Amino acid sequence: MKKPIKILIVLILTMSASLFVLSIGARISGIYINTTPSLPVGFYKVVDEPIVNGAYVAFCPPQIEVFDMAKDRSYINQGNCPGGYGLLLKRVFAQSGDRVLIAQAGIYVNGExxxxxxxxxxxxxxxxxxxxxxxTVLDDSEYLLLSDVNPQSFDARYFGLIARDQIKQVVRPVFTWSH
Known part of the structure; x- marks a missing residue:
């Protein structure tokens, strides 16, 4: 093997290892790196705040058939959640007391x-x-989570409501940029 190719391989391996270590360090420090188009790409930090409309949350999908399909089709990543699913980041659009309609034409919250x-x-x-x-009208343990920036996001329009016990953290954008 020629020397420039060896250097390139070592450089690629070093960069890959560095990114892996950086991602572990970020997760330990409460930082999520979002690379999906469902939310603005960037860094999100875990915060101790209530789950309210407009908040971003990290959640473990429930172990149901629609999430098995999503994992098989690579809509969602594999991860440490039950079922082998990865955590998902979405925005809260409805909670207790809100009227929700999910139909082909879209999602309506309180008629909007x-x-x-x-x-x-x-x-x-x-x-x-x-x-x-x-x-339905949502009860105290139900949340509507979706993307308002990506019309092709895999979100509530395909899997419905998420229970409170599936939501692990509230996260806040730290540094994001457009796709």
């Missing part, structure tokens, strides 16, 4: 249509997406 919330019938690979339907 949420932007970028229409359901798609198929993903980018032309695989069918779940067509979740719901009309």
């Amino acid at each position: 249509h949420l932007p970028n919330s229409a359901q798609l019938t198929a993903d980018a690979e032309d695989q069918p997406l779940p067509q979740y339907r719901l009309q």
Whole structure:
């Protein structure tokens, strides 16, 4: 092997190891690195704040069929949550007492249509997406979590409500940038 190729391989391995160590250090210090288009890309810090509308949260998906499909299709990462799912970051759009309607045309909270919330019938690979339907008033343990920045996000429009005990932390953006 030629010397420049060896140097390049060592450089790539060193950078990969450094990024791995950096990501572990960030997680230990309460920092999440979001690289998905569901929320602004960047760094989010765990904060001791209540779960309110507009807050960003990290949650473990419940062990149900729709999340198995999402993991199999790589909509969500593998991770340390039950079922082998990775933590997801989403924004809270409804909580206790809010009226929620999830339909093909989108999600409505207290009669107001949420932007970028229409359901798609198929993903980018032309695989069918779940067509979740719901009309309810949320109780004390239910939250509506989704992305308002990505009309193709895998969120409440496909899996419904998330229980309070699935939410692990409230996170706040520290440094983000556009996609």
